[in-house]
Amino acid sequence: MSEHGFRTEVAAAIQAPPANRPLARDLLSGALDRPCFVVGRNEDTAALVGRLRLDGVVHDYAEPGAMWNGLPCVPIAALPPGAVVINGSTSISPIAVDQRLRAAGLTAIVSLHDLVCAGEGAVAAPAFVREQQADWRDASAEWSDLFASLEDDASRQTLLDVLRYRLTADVRFMGDYRVRIEEQYFEPFLELKGETFVDAGGFDGDTTEGFCQRDPDYRQVHLFEPSPRNLRAARERLQAFRDIAFHPEALSDAPGTMRFDAEAGSASAVSSGGGQEVPVTTLDLAVAEPVSFIKMDLEGWEMKALAGGARHIGQDRPKLAIAVYHSASDFRDVWRYARSIHPDYKVYLRHYTQGWSETVMFFV
Known part of the structure; x- marks a missing residue:
């Protein structure tokens, strides 16, 4: 198309x-x-x-x-x-x-x-629809550029379907999708082998566990999770696996502290108020060795964390699997940022539910 x-x-x-x-x-x-x-x-x-x-x-x-x-x-x-x-x-x-x-x-x-x-105005459209409609009005040309840059037909169809759903909440556009959350971040085109993996937004270790099972010859894992409860669950879940560094910090574009809703399970996120204060670091400061695969699902904080890993991305050219569904502009912003560092990245898009959540953009 x-x-x-x-x-x-x-x-x-x-x-x-x-x-x-x-x-x-x-x-x-x-x-x-x-x-x-x-x-x-x-x-x-x-x-x-x-x-x-x-x-x-x-x-x-x-x-x-x-x-x-x-x-x-x-x-x-x-x-x-x-x-x-x-x-x-x-x-x-x-x-x-x-x-x-x-x-x-x-x-x-x-x-x-x-x-x-x-x-006809008596019932408000869902917030994700209103946000997507505004973003499409403001940046339809860049959405078209993103579409043209995608590597395969599956990515282009995914972008079309997800965008149409997000613009309308019309479920007819999602009829070909199924809920397969356990498969996200691990597509065949990644060709995982002997990776040094960064799990940013490690939650209870579920993604790291899936990574270790798929790439048993991995070199090292760095798991970042600022919620003490989630980190304890991750340590317990991953005790049978080797060479995992657990980082009890949030990732951003500068070190410091921030407020964090640490008790929201998989949706734990940066909080504008309430929550608890947690330490913050950057990927470039926290990890000295080269990395080869970075996954991020940070409930809308991905751009900040990517900026804090600019040196690793620039020097190491890692594979990236970045959640882009938290806001409408995430699709464009993550794509633009990664390609500004490496214009020759191959870009793929996959979706793992039947609704607006769990869309991942890959850079290889």
Whole structure:
């Protein structure tokens, strides 16, 4: 597909009619006299409480009597016949949610995209959609340049699909994807062998464990994780593996300290307030030896950490696997920065969910 074709497909996606506008309009007008439930406990579905008449939130694993935002939690099996269900899942598995609902015999399913389009401003688009739309308006030319630079058809298709979804929240663009989070960072084109690996955002050691299993002849691992709880879990998880240096610090573009929400599990991130104060270093200061493979998933702090590793990237030419999904501009910013250091990097893009999260850009 050419750059012109890419732009044409994106424009068509923005203008595409929703799948279920009539039912969405009936919901918004209050004309529908049927039980209505919502899937997804997030800020977008919370905004519907009070705006629509909702009878409950779908939650298969809730304790009996559990409530969410004043709504009772109801398993799919207990939904009444003829119920209308709003699929508010957007981050991980909206397609799988739709399939489970249909397998239970439910067919009156409305998406957030349907409600936003039918409401004509009455229902706000999800935040990730609004952000992506603004970024596309401001930088569509650079998005086209990124598309043209990608190394293979799979990368170009991934960018097109993910961008169309992020611009619309229309799950129809994600029908070919599955949730495969355990596979991210480890694509065949990396050809891992005898690497010195940097795991930036090491969490509980899950990615390092996957790396060590795939590259048993690795030289060294440097795992960075500022959350004490996560780091303890990583040490325990990885005790059977050799040559792992555990760094109890956050990575950024300068040493110091910062506030960090250390108790948010895999979503632990830099915090503008609250959290705890943690030590900060740079990759260039913390690791003296050459590195050959860097993975980063830092909940939006990737650009700062990349800047702190500029010497390693420039001198060592490592393979990079960088999360780019936390904000719309991450795709462009990470791509531009890595290519400014090594214009001949081959760039790949892969996606590991059915929603807006877990997109990784690779530089080889």
